[in-house]
Amino acid sequence: MSARLVLLGPPGAGKGTQAVRLAERLGVPAISTGDIFRANIKGGTELGRTAQEYTARGALVPDSVTNAMVRDRLAQPDAAQGFLLDGYPRNVAQVAELDAVLADQGLTLDAALEITADADVVVERLLKRAEIEGRADDTEPVIRHRLDVYAEQTAPISGVYAERGLLLQVDGIGEVDEVTGRLVEALATRVG
Template identity: 50%
Template sequence: MRIVFLGPPGAGKGTQAARLMERHGIPQLSTGDMLRAAVKAGTPVGLKAKAIMEQGGLVPDAIVVGIVAERFMEPDAAKGFILDGFPRTVGQAEALDLALEHRGLKLDAVLELEVDPKVLVDRIERRAADTRAAGGTVRPDDTPEVVSKRLATYHEQTAPVSSYYAGSNRLKAIDGMAPIEAVAESIDAALAAPAH
């Protein structure tokens, strides 16, 4: 089962991905972790990424997709994988499709957790208040201003990705505002439904 998870910060992607990992025995792939591992392993793509990173540059989509493609050919990903936070652009989504096709694979589902941005900001404010009340340190990105900015950036970058997948009938919208178990049930139903 090869799945892409879309959804803004705080939507519950991590919670749902962990459940799917356990249930289906598939890894959640983080592009940041993959990039660091490829650099450390000295793979050809990793060496290209390392040279760019050492110059302080952003790793181009083609290299990021190359690293993702290398990673999903590893044994633990043979039954599938969950991509969370990738692809972030239509270019990355197109390149991912090509890399999968080249290996005779395809995505089984693109799941987008839809949430109300105002409720997300309220959730973050509550989390920060609870942390302060418990005597803990509030994360620097747990302020309404930072969360609002992250949400705006997410929607600006990811709306075209949602449209890209919707255009090929692969996007399945999930109500991320429902209780965790209800979201899980909606995801299971979406994964069980035949593709269009």
């Protein structure tokens, strides 16, 4: 099955978990920018070395480097029949870059899936995860700041995709299987 998808949602909404589950069902790779960064850094690629210079000093990797990594990853054979992007695009400029990458291949995006979740529920989830995983730096103020950053930078992407008629919003609160079911049901209207 061919599917070219973007997965959106605030931190703690379950994107990583759902990306893997959906990609498996669709037979396409789940591609996360974090995984791309780690693979390039571990592989010692030029882009990886550049990204590491930024991450080593706690800075955000610039769009130009992120865009180049995503372009390279989408050109790999396993993404030829589709992909599910998790963590990209993160801003409206990256939406335009993704459009250009796909246009170069004569392709378009099938859908943008947005997992929605109440902020208080997300904070509770992330605090529990921080406790389990020993993430002392994931405090409530830090988590709420990350949600604010998401709202400012990433949430406008939903508007872009909604205007194009590509946005599918799915409630991310509930059991993992329930949420997966909702996503699959929403996707059935677009991919098949």
